[in-house]
Amino acid sequence: MKLNQSKIVDCTIRDGGLVNNWDFSIEFVQKLYAGLNEAGVDYMEIGYKNSPKLLKGAEQAGPWRFLDDEFLRKVIPQKGFTKLSALVDIGRVDENDIPNRSESMIDLIRVACYIKDVDKALQLIQTFHDRGYETTLNIMALSNVMENELVEAFEMIKDSAVDIVYIVDSYGSLDHKDITFLVEKFQTHLPNKRLGIHAHNNLQLAFSNTLIASEKGVELLDASVYGMGRAAGNCPTELLVSQLKNTQYKLRPVLDVIEQLMIPLREKEEWGYIIPYMITGTLDEHPRSAMALRASDAKDKSVDFYDKLMTPEVTFDQK
Amino acid sequence: MKLNQSKIVDCTIRDGGLVNNWDFSIEFVQKLYAGLNEAGVDYMEIGYKNSPKLLKGAEQAGPWRFLDDEFLRKVIPQKGFTKLSALVDIGRVDENDIPNRSESMIDLIRVACYIKDVDKALQLIQTFHDRGYETTLNIMALSNVMENELVEAFEMIKDSAVDIVYIVDSYGSLDHKDITFLVEKFQTHLPNKRLGIHAHNNLQLAFSNTLIASEKGVELLDASVYGMGRAAGNCPTELLVSQLKNTQYKLRPVLDVIEQLMIPLREKEEWGYIIPYMITGTLDEHPRSAMALRASDAKDKSVDFYDKLMTPEVTFDQK
Structure with a gap:
């Protein structure tokens, strides 16, 4: 049996925050972190690192929308195995708000953008890279991108500082043949980059697509507990933990998180196959x-x- | 684009009946038949053709548990494009209750059994075949069957009268590699038989597994509207209708069935990814x-x- 070498990035707080406007209590996030850490999940994306001054309606959103290192140190006084990740959007982050990694709780900064903004994203990524962070570029809505745009983007990406490039199925419209096609295309054009996948569950294919990508060598697998994420939600963390052939992962702590946190939350908030x-x-x-x-x-x-x-x-x- | 040649067998009433003890009104079944017919779905499995005298607790179950041709003619006075199917279990059917196909509303009779009863199933199938029905053999719980038992069963099946042999993932535990393995094994050992698949959705893989089986040449695809079926339920009919590359299928009538019948039913009965x-x-x-x-x-x-x-x-x- 070949062990799987992929890593799980749990996005429950970040993508799930799109469902409840990041209205998670500190206790909720602490329990989730403890559970993911015990389960052996590799990364927890704990929110967005956007700058409140650059975003309308910021005052209504929970603190996970605008992560602050001082605040994070209170939430997670002791980091364990699970690293922390944050997402930023193009045009919504002030670089001056991002300290060096040595002074930050965050290990990984991910930049999400549409294909037309790959140049701006790579500029931001260079800055984060220089400050010591692991970085990813998450190209959204790939199902609506034409070949010539994608090839142009690859040219910029391959000479950039970014560590990992994500295939993002924003609309949950891709099947296994599409995923296979995209993974092979990315591998061909970006042989020096590692890959990631972020799938949505509109057609009940998020887990299957993520598994298939993983088998083809995609390293970072986005997921969220009980699939919590915008609209149809994401690949469920519990399914990756239980099915990846990797002895590091434990299912029980994720089941505990579902029982304690997610089942009650799902009664108030809606996501999934609808x-x-x-x-x-x-x-x-x-x-x-x-x-x-x-x-x-x-x-x-x-x-x-x-x-x-x-x-x-x-x-x-x-x- | 290669058109897909698979056919859909909607099992909402038969497998869904395991959820609500076949408590579907006649109007419900009529509306479902009309919707499936308009959608271009090939078969509707309208229940079990078991014999009430051979089953405990029979008096509590709805009429779809023990289909009767006279009753069926009242329910569906005018058959359309969609053929009718019924399932029987080994040891629960009296052959004398099954008329010739020319006198029956049913087109397809399927026999479900565990591997140890394949011989008995094939004997029943011979009878149904002789009476003019299309027939399938549905071997349940394949994930728990050892290679030697399976090869022995293949020897009996290949010389039998059965038209179609089903791969049944009773526990919803198989992934795309397992399905690929089984389809290739069945194709190798039973080159003269057509194949079918019945998947369960415990790991959110029912639709993906069914699609992959279809692409590998499996012809009959079991599904149910909104996934209604025992426990985690089945591959959703609406996803097959929308995603199979086959111009015959129409999504809108299935959406109408979901809106009118399945959303209200799901509020009373439970199935799905739980x-x-x-x-x-x-x-x-x-x-x-x-x-x-x-x-x-x-x-x-x-x-x-x-x-x-x-x-x-x-x-x-x-x-």
């Missing part, structure tokens, strides 16, 4: 229209919703 | 212990449940 998200997935588009539907009185009116998306002039208005 | 079912799936065992847990006050106590299953002497008692 038909409007399946519809946006199958149409290969952003779930925002489905999120608006689920927040309305017509939340289960999937047929009307589908009809609108299938009628271009109406779709245009609705978006 | 942690105790994930646990039995990852341990490759029957979900009966998890079903008992979900019917108890301790339904969300997954950690205790996991601990018991991981302690052999306790597990033995619980089963």
Whole structure:
């Protein structure tokens, strides 16, 4: 049996925060960290490291939206095996807010961007790299990117400082053939870079796609406990922990996190395989229209919703 | 683009009946048939054709547990494109209750059995075949079958009358490598038989496994609307209809069935990706212990449940 060499990046707080506006208590995050650490999960993405002054509505969001090192030191006084990660968005981070890694709780900084902003992302990544962080570039919405744009991006990426490049299935629309195609393309064009995958579960393919990517050599696997994440959510951490052929992982602490934290939370907040998200997935588009539907009185009116998306002039208005 | 030649067998009533003791109204079944027919789904498995006199507790179950042709003719006065299928269990059917196909509403009779009963199943199948039905043999719990038993079964199957042989992942414990292995094994040993797949969703792999089997040439794909089926449920019909590259299928009528019938039903009955079912799936065992847990006050106590299953002497008692 070949042991699997992939690592798990648990995104429950960061991507799950998109569901509840980062309204996680400090105790919740502490228990989650303890559980992931005991389970042998490699990274915990504990939030966004954006700068509040660059974001509208910042005052309503929980502290995990704008991670502060002093605050983090109180939350996790003693780091264990599990490293900490933070995501930044292009144009929403002030480089001056990022200390050197030696003074920070964060080990890994990930920069998310659309294909047109890869140049800006790589500039930010150079800065984080110079300050000592591990770095990733997460190219979103790859299913809507044309070949020429992607090849142009590869040219910039291959000579950059970034450690790991992510394949992000933002709309949850890709199947195993698409994932295989993308992994092979990234491996061919970026032989000197390690790869990561971030999958969404609109078509119930997030876990399967992540497993298949892992078998093809993708190293960083994004997941979240009980799949918590925006709209249809992510690859479930508990499935990776139980199915990866890697003796490091333990399932029981993740089950404990689910029982203590996630089952009660799922009664208040909604994510997962829900038909409007399946519809946006199958149409290969952003779930925002489905999120608006689920927040309305017509939340289960999937047929009307589908009809609108299938009628271009109406779709245009609705978006 | 290569068009997919697989056919969908919707098992909502038959496998879903295991959830609600076949308590579907006639109107429910009529609306489901109309929707599947409009969607272009090839078969609807409308229940079991077991004989009530051979089954304990028969009087409590709905009529779909013991299909009767006279009754069926009232339910579906006019058959459309979608053919009808029924399942029988070994030892629970009286051959004298099965008329010739020319006098029956049923087109396809499927016989489910464990590996040790393949001989008995093939004998039944010969009878159904002689009476004019299409037939399948559904070998359950393949993940717990040793190679020598399987090869012995293949020897009997290859010279039998059965049209289609099913790969059944009863415990929802198989991944794409297992499915690939089994499909290739069945194709090698049974070159003269067509194949089918019945997957369960304990590890969120039912749809992915079914897609992969289909791409490898498996022809009959079992599914159910909104995944309704015992415990973790099945491959969702709506995902096959939307993702198979086959212009015959229409998603909208399936969405309508979900909106009208399945969303209200799911509020009363439980199936799907639920942690105790994930646990039995990852341990490759029957979900009966998890079903008992979900019917108890301790339904969300997954950690205790996991601990018991991981302690052999306790597990033995619980089963």
